[in-house]
Amino acid sequence: MPLLTVNNVSKRFGGIHALENCSFDVKEGEFLAVIGPNGAGKSTLFNCITGNYLPDSGEILFAGRSIVGLSPQQIAAIGVSRTFQNLNLFPELTVLQNVQIAMAPFRQSGFWRSFLTGGERVRRETEQEARKILERLGIEGLAEAQAKELSFGQQRLVELARALGLSPRILLLDEPASGLNDAEREALIQLLAELNKAGLTILMIEHDLASVMKLAHRVVVLEFGKVIAYGSPAEVRSNPRFVSAYLGNGIRVEVSPIRRTEERPLLKVSDLHTRRGTIHVLRGINLEIHRHELVAVIGPNGAGKSTLLGTLAGQFSPFQGRITYDGQEIQGMPPEQVHRLRMTLIPERRGMFPELTVEESLMLGAYTDVRFLRSLGRPPKEVVERCEMMYELFPRLKERRRQLSGTLSGGEQQMLAVARGLMSRPKLLLLDEPSLGLAEKVVEQLFTVFRQLANDELTILLVEQNVRAALQIADRLLFLERGQIQLETTPDQIDEQRIMEIYTSR
Amino acid sequence: MKGLRIRKHVWGWTALFLVVMCLPLVTGTLWTQILLLVGLYAICTLGLSVLIGYAGLVSLAQAAFWGIGAYVSAFLAIRTGMSPILSVLISIGVASGVAFGLGWMTRNLEGHYLTLATLGAGMIIHIIFNEESWLTGGPSGMYGIPQLSVGAWVVDSDREMFYLVWILLFLLLWLTRNLVRSPWGQILQAMRDSQVAAASMGVDVSKYKVQAFMFSGALAALSGSLYAHYMTFVSPELFGFKQSIEFLLMAVIGGALAITGPIWGALLLTGLKEVLRIVLPLVGITSVGPVETLAFGILLVAAIMFLPGGLASVLPRRGIGRRRWNRHAVIDGQQRQ
Numbered sequence: 013m014p015l016l017t018v019n020n021v022s023k024r025f026g027g028i029h030a031l032e033n034c035s036f037d038v039k040e041g042e043f044l045a046v047i048g049p050n051g052a053g054k055s056t057l058f059n060c061i062t063g064n065y066l067p068d069s070g071e072i073l074f075a076g077r078s079i080v081g082l083s084p085q086q087i088a089a090i091g092v093s094r095t096f097q098n099l100n101l102f103p104e105l106t107v108l109q110n111v112q113i114a115m116a117p118f119r120q121s122g123f124w125r126s127f128l129t130g131g132e133r134v135r136r137e138t139e140q141e142a143r144k145i146l147e148r149l150g151i152e153g154l155a156e157a158q159a160k161e162l163s164f165g166q167q168r169l170v171e172l173a174r175a176l177g178l179s180p181r182i183l184l185l186d187e188p189a190s191g192l193n194d195a196e197r198e199a200l201i202q203l204l205a206e207l208n209k210a211g212l213t214i215l216m217i218e219h220d221l222a223s224v225m226k227l228a229h230r231v232v233v234l235e236f237g238k239v240i241a242y243g244s245p246a247e248v249r250s251n252p253r254f255v256s257a258y259l260g261n262g263i264r265v266e267v268s269p270i271r272r273t274e275e276r277p278l279l280k281v282s283d284l285h286t287r288r289g290t291i292h293v294l295r296g297i298n299l300e301i302h303r304h305e306l307v308a309v310i311g312p313n314g315a316g317k318s319t320l321l322g323t324l325a326g327q328f329s330p331f332q333g334r335i336t337y338d339g340q341e342i343q344g345m346p347p348e349q350v351h352r353l354r355m356t357l358i359p360e361r362r363g364m365f366p367e368l369t370v371e372e373s374l375m376l377g378a379y380t381d382v383r384f385l386r387s388l389g390r391p392p393k394e395v396v397e398r399c400e401m402m403y404e405l406f407p408r409l410k411e412r413r414r415q416l417s418g419t420l421s422g423g424e425q426q427m428l429a430v431a432r433g434l435m436s437r438p439k440l441l442l443l444d445e446p447s448l449g450l451a452e453k454v455v456e457q458l459f460t461v462f463r464q465l466a467n468d469e470l471t472i473l474l475v476e477q478n479v480r481a482a483l484q485i486a487d488r489l490l491f492l493e494r495g496q497i498q499l500e501t502t503p504d505q506i507d508e509q510r511i512m513e514i515y516t517s518r
Numbered sequence: 519m520k521g522l523r524i525r526k527h528v529w530g531w532t533a534l535f536l537v538v539m540c541l542p543l544v545t546g547t548l549w550t551q552i553l554l555l556v557g558l559y560a561i562c563t564l565g566l567s568v569l570i571g572y573a574g575l576v577s578l579a580q581a582a583f584w585g586i587g588a589y590v591s592a593f594l595a596i597r598t599g600m601s602p603i604l605s606v607l608i609s610i611g612v613a614s615g616v617a618f619g620l621g622w623m624t625r626n627l628e629g630h631y632l633t634l635a636t637l638g639a640g641m642i643i644h645i646i647f648n649e650e651s652w653l654t655g656g657p658s659g660m661y662g663i664p665q666l667s668v669g670a671w672v673v674d675s676d677r678e679m680f681y682l683v684w685i686l687l688f689l690l691l692w693l694t695r696n697l698v699r700s701p702w703g704q705i706l707q708a709m710r711d712s713q714v715a716a717a718s719m720g721v722d723v724s725k726y727k728v729q730a731f732m733f734s735g736a737l738a739a740l741s742g743s744l745y746a747h748y749m750t751f752v753s754p755e756l757f758g759f760k761q762s763i764e765f766l767l768m769a770v771i772g773g774a775l776a777i778t779g780p781i782w783g784a785l786l787l788t789g790l791k792e793v794l795r796i797v798l799p800l801v802g803i804t805s806v807g808p809v810e811t812l813a814f815g816i817l818l819v820a821a822i823m824f825l826p827g828g829l830a831s832v833l834p835r836r837g838i839g840r841r842r843w844n845r846h847a848v849i850d851g852q853q854r855q
Contacts (some may be wrong), residue, residue, distance in 0.1 A: 020526040062718060064714065064717075064718075083717070084714075084718050085717045085718075085720050085721055085722050085723065088717070088718055088719055088720035089720040092639040093718075093719075094718050095713075096715065096718075098773075100712050100713070100714060100715040100718075101711075101715070102707065102712060102715065102716075103709040103711055104707055104710075104711055105704060105707055105708060105711070109704050110707075110708075112701070113704065113705060113708045113716065113719050113721065114719040114720065116720070117704075118701045118704075119701070119705065119719075119720055119721055119722075121700070121701045121702065122702070123702055123729050123733075125700075126696065126697055126700030126701055126702035126703065127693055127696060127697045127702070128693070129696065129700075130694070130695075130696035130697070130699055131696075131700035131701045131702065132699045134701055135700070135701060177719075178719060178720060259718065298588070411767075
């Protein structure tokens with residue numbers, strides 16, 4: 013009998029199927045990995061298992077008993093332990109205390125005993141056990157440190173230690189290796205393999221396919237909330253649906269690129285380093301983008317793609333390195349100032365103003381070009397003209413001009429986001445995963461427009477997980493991994509097989 | 519090393535205790551009375567400090583619980599002729615019960631929402647004090663509350679009451695110190711930092727929230743009932759929104775994570791009030807209230823900006839002040855995810 017059975021589980025948020033009839037099982041002592049592109053529903057799946065979300069339908073059995081409808085603490089108490097994708101430690105407590113919280117006797121020592129005696133005995137008993145766990149993970153030296161003082165890698169280990177403190181029968185790990193450097197990642201893989209060998213059942217979400225292929229006995233591939241492949245790593249790897257889940261579906265773009273040779277770069281980045289919180293995300297980026305070029309940045313989740321765009325647009329301040337844009341150094345400049353230099357970022361997940369209509373959103377895009385007093389009366393003529401241009405580019409938006417942007421479909425919202433960005437007449441357009449969650453047909457339309465824009469002398473830097481689509485329109489490809497550009501190539505010099513190899517082996 | 523540390527903090531506590539015990543011998547009656555009130559406020563604030571600093575729950579109903587303690591004990595002592603000791607204990611029970619109800623109803627609220635809910639609860643309770651005359655005496659309050667007595671010993675002098683209150687306070691400080699360092703206190707802090715993570719580690723989050731509310735309500739009621747038996751008179755305006763704000767100020771200015779914080783907070787606020795009451799008429803200002811509110815407001819802003827650890831954080835670290843503090847927990851009670 014499997015330890016954990018997930019049977020036909022579905023979960024909807026609004027109109028979106030985050031999970032649709034998911035089924036798989038985890039056997040006692042098994043190491044099962046869940047993989048899939050961004051937004052595939054992996055974390056939702058975990059949250060359904062641990063009771064943070066209530067599935068709309070379906071069944072989840074743990075050790076033969078249904079756990080749907082139990083509270084997170086009840087599910088934890090019967091031996092289901094987890095870590096979080098974004099670290100979720102108790103920052104003010106020490107490492108030791110973090111681990112102790114998870115231990116049953118500690119949790120069960122009640123109010124009165126604590127009030128009258130300070131719970132000294134329970135504390136001493138659990139302390140020994142907690143130290144043993146820390147020792148096993150090689151962080152016993154940090155026991156007395158406050159969790160918030162530790163490095164990111166150490167915090168990941170503390171979170172693992174805390175999860176082990178629960179004495180779990182199954183351990184759920186949500187991207188345990190993301191944000192770790194190479195050495196830390198290797199050590200973690202080693203550690204997880206040992207824990208599993210010692211008999212611990214592990215269910216792991218991971219983006220790093222190389223780690224997955226090394227560790228997992230079986231792999232579940234999710235896409236748009238559905239299980240599209242399920243089996244041993246070797247089986248899954250040769251499954252064409254797995255390949256397309258990772259590289260995206262092919263699209264056809266009828267507009268062919270016009271190549272121009274212009275040597276003066278519009279954007280030059282040298283040795284760029286950025287931290288986000290305690291994570292060192294960008295570790296020395298060097299790149300050049302020429303005028304009228306369409307460059308695609310590809311790479312796995314957590315590689316630093318969005319951070320790169322954010323740093324260019326001024327949202328994050330780099331602590332080292334230079335960004336030269338249009339002959340001017342812009343590192344550390346606030347985002348509104350960068351925007352006025354005609355560099356526009358279309359953020360991931362579109363950043364809609366849901367209560368504004370399509371036309372109002374568009375006009376807001378020209379905000380920096382209109383003086384305050386002129387913005388008070390009727391919209392200035394050139395703004396109206398630019399709106400008309402946008403409607404020409406995206407006829408769908410014209411039909412919906414009076415509609416609230418929050419009520420648009422995903423594809424229409426993405427069109428609006430792009431059009432809104434173009435309203436400020438940028439020289440450089442930064443696009444962050446424009447294809448995310450969109451159907452093939454829509455991606456095709458959007459990417460055709462991107463190519464047209466580049467042909468019409470706009471410079472575009474595109475971050476994309478849908479590699480196949482990016483290959484269709486890009487002049488150049490940059491492969492970003494762990495905060496560095498690992499490979500620079502053109503679409504005709506590389507094929508899918510080679511990209512898949514880079515993804516799965518390292 | 520460890521032995522030395524323990525000895526150091528025992529010294530600190532002993533010194534503080536002795537100083538306090540000597541105070542009535544060297545001060546006049548007025549200051550004995552004022553310091554006695556400081557002690558009572560500190561008991562009430564202690565409960566609130568645990569709620570704010572450790573559980574991250576900012577409550578604006580503390581004065582209402584203070585009032586429940588005062589009214590219930592006064593009512594029982596007057597109407598049934600019950601021994602005040604018994605009525606004090608019953609009032610603590612009643613306040614804990616109400617706190618249980620409030621905690622249970624608000625168990626799914628966080629941050630500002632929770633604070634607003636407690637504000638509403640405090641107002642409802644205050645309205646009951648004001649309107650239900652058969653029970654509370656209405657706006658004119660309750661007179662002739664018997665003084666505290668244990669057997670034949672009647673606590674009828676300020677000095678006796680002073681010692682009763684302060685010895686009780688020190689006992690409670692010691693026990694609360696146990697409490698916040700115990701597994702219970704650590705779990706409370708864990709919940710404050712991340713409720714989701716705590717639940718995922720098997721912690722029954724609502725249970726701990728409710729318990730924290732009950733602890734806070736019980737201390738408020740203890741303080742309130744002692745206050746009623748000392749003053750022998752209570753009226754609704756003592757237990758309104760303004761008083762809740764004052765308790766909040768005492769907790770924050772004293773330092774909500776420091777065990778002795780409530781003492782310093784209560785001392786500063788009560789002292790400031792007395793000083794204003796004496797000084798303002800001398801400079802020709804007759805309405806003390808608005809100036810008081812203004813001064814407290816400035817004090818709060820200054821404390822948050824310049825002294826986020828509260829007064830206790832600038833005291834010598836002899837184990838009686840703790841420097842640890844979570845700004846977010848106190849300012850907005852939000853848990854950070």
